[in-house]
Amino acid sequence: MKEPQILSVFQDTAAAWSENAAPAPVALVFDACHVGVVLRAVLFVQVVMAVAVMFGATTPLDWLTRLALATGAALPATLLWLIVACSFKKVLARLSATRQQLAGMALGALAGLYGCGVLAMLGSLEAAPWWASACTGAMLSAALVAALVVRARGKAPAAAAARLAELQARIRPHFLFNTLNSAIALVRAEPGKAESLLEDLSDLFRHALVEQGESVTLSQEIAMAQAYLAIEQVRFGERLRMVWSLDTQADAARLPPLLLQPLVENAVKHGVEPSASGADIHVSTERRGSRVVVKVSNTTPVPGSVRGSGLALNNVRERLSLLHDVQAQFQSGLKDGVFQVRIEVPA
Structure with a gap:
């Protein structure tokens, strides 16, 4: 079993900030390789x-x-x-x-x-x-x-907005309190599960606070989403039914950092939370030739429930366009009680 990381995350973050404090190299101000x-x-x-x-x-x-x-x-x-x-x-x-x-x-x-x-x-x-x-x-x-x-300058505000949204989501009081309360409830009955929960929370903080650059691999984004959903699984129990269909050949595809997490968070917020019976969430990745397709879908409660503003989806669409331009495709829609987001990027 891993050693607890909930305290060391702040040391790692401080070290990262210390490294980032050094003068950054001059970056390319225009990129013609698209x-x-x-x-x-x-x-x-x-x-x-x-x-x-x-x-x-x-x-x-x-x-x-x-x-x-x-x-x-x-x-x-x-x-x-x-x-x-x-x-x-x-x-x-x-x-x-x-x-x-x-x-x-x-x-x-x-x-x-x-x-x-x-x-x-x-x-x-x-x-x-x-x-x-x-x-x-x-x-x-x-x-x-x-x-x-x-x-090129348009990428900075979109990336900053995504990171700020991620920080707000991670530090959001009710999410943090629910996670800690779940851990406290598990300390005596299932200490191993409580330790795993705190490790997942530590990973989320570390991922959100450390600078990651312009893009990350799909496998890194999947790991982030799995850590988040593992925490929510403890909270919602059988109401959150998760299915992963992952193609290892798609792991190397590049995505903007913190892209999948808001999608799975939306699936929990609009699928699991408002439904007494919960929801089915399905995340799939597949490599098709020179393309990689990522899908995030969730069942929805009865029609007429409150829907989101779409800010998270718009942010994902904008950041994909800034990274991959016309090579990226983004689609979302509700059909037969299932809301799905489909992303297609170069392999």
């Missing part, structure tokens, strides 16, 4: 080219011809910028935020020169506008970098 970023960048440049060639076109057919020619140069130049920015992301991360943005603009200027060179090689230009192409590439890159910086 499918959604690639699609938006290509679309953005294509729209700019479509508008630009309008100024020299005399007919719709002439506009299409000029656009096709411009696309032949702009598309490979854009993809080159994205590939280089993604390939050298670790190198860029060592630079200051200002230098990273200047580097992005410099790459854009080189991409503009590359596109101009393509048109010159094809003989489509009487006099190659090298300077104009370099400046255009730099300006377009500056706009892309600015958009990516805004996107």
